[in-house]
Amino acid sequence: MKTTNSSNKNIYVIAGGVLLIIAGYFGFKWWQNRQTQTAPPPPPPPPSSAKPPSSAKPPSSAKPPSSAYTSNPFDNKAKLLAFQQWVINTKKDNTILGSEQADGFWGRKSATAWDKYGKEYLTKTLPSETSATPLSDTAEKDIATIISNCSGNYCSRDHLIKLHKTSSSLISLWANAVRKRLELKPTPTNPKGGTTFIWNGKIYDSYRGVMLSPKVLVGKTAYKYIKNVNAYIYPNFASSKTNVDSYPKEVGLVKGMYYNVHNNRLFLYIPADSYVYKWYDSVNIEQYL
Numbered sequence: 001m002k003t004t005n006s007s008n009k010n011i012y013v014i015a016g017g018v019l020l021i022i023a024g025y026f027g028f029k030w031w032q033n034r035q036t037q038t039a040p041p042p043p044p045p046p047p048s049s050a051k052p053p054s055s056a057k058p059p060s061s062a063k064p065p066s067s068a069y070t071s072n073p074f075d076n077k078a079k080l081l082a083f084q085q086w087v088i089n090t091k092k093d094n095t096i097l098g099s100e101q102a103d104g105f106w107g108r109k110s111a112t113a114w115d116k117y118g119k120e121y122l123t124k125t126l127p128s129e130t131s132a133t134p135l136s137d138t139a140e141k142d143i144a145t146i147i148s149n150c151s152g153n154y155c156s157r158d159h160l161i162k163l164h165k166t167s168s169s170l171i172s173l174w175a176n177a178v179r180k181r182l183e184l185k186p187t188p189t190n191p192k193g194g195t196t197f198i199w200n201g202k203i204y205d206s207y208r209g210v211m212l213s214p215k216v217l218v219g220k221t222a223y224k225y226i227k228n229v230n231a232y233i234y235p236n237f238a239s240s241k242t243n244v245d246s247y248p249k250e251v252g253l254v255k256g257m258y259y260n261v262h263n264n265r266l267f268l269y270i271p272a273d274s275y276v277y278k279w280y281d282s283v284n285i286e287q288y289l
Helices: 002-038 077-089 108-130 137-149 159-165 170-186
Strands: 196-199 202-205 212-213 223-224 229-230 239-241 250-253 256-260 265-269 279-281 283-288
Touching: 077 108, 077 137, 137 159, 137 170, 159 170, 170 196, 196 256, 202 265
Parallel strands: none
Antiparallel strands: 196 202, 202 212, 223 250, 223 283, 229 239, 229 279, 256 265, 265 279
């Protein structure tokens, strides 16, 4: 009987130990799960493709954007027009400005022209400009009008500034004739005004500023040469004509004139003998009284 009780006691002890082990195991698992749930997640690793900060400088060999070009060195449109006209008329470079030509606007082609000719332009034109008295706004506009709409040696800014110092009224009359020509748009078949102007008793063309006659001809009676004289329907060598050698030497009163820039000739309107062939080449007139 005593042995039985001892055996039972041992069984209880072993069973109790087993229960403790099981309870300890599940208790540890519970504690481990709780720690996993409450612990903050670790920070993510930095991405391998991260870009450098925007403030990072490019390599020293980096090229500027292809759209960049030299900025405009001129402080007003008139001076830019003068440079463009100088490139065309003095340097005889009719291609570098392309379609821009002498338009008074700065662009890539004007910048290219400046890069090529700018230093020479400053060397040859700056001294005379800096020594001159500053021009009025009206004079600047007149000079700009002439530069943009005329051509030839007399149309450079440098020459016009010098001319303005000695004969400012010539510049004004010339510019006004150009504006009239642009407004009226004269043609040989519709010969309106604006192709010429009169200064100091002399006739000049409004395209180049060249003197055509040393005296005023309108209102004068014209006397032609005896031979090889033609009269034209329009002030144009290509128009219909008739020989007037058999006509009297006195042609008649000059009532108008038209400078044909393509023929480079001043035509006179003398309708006394014929209302059809009424235009004469001024070169064929010998005398005016």
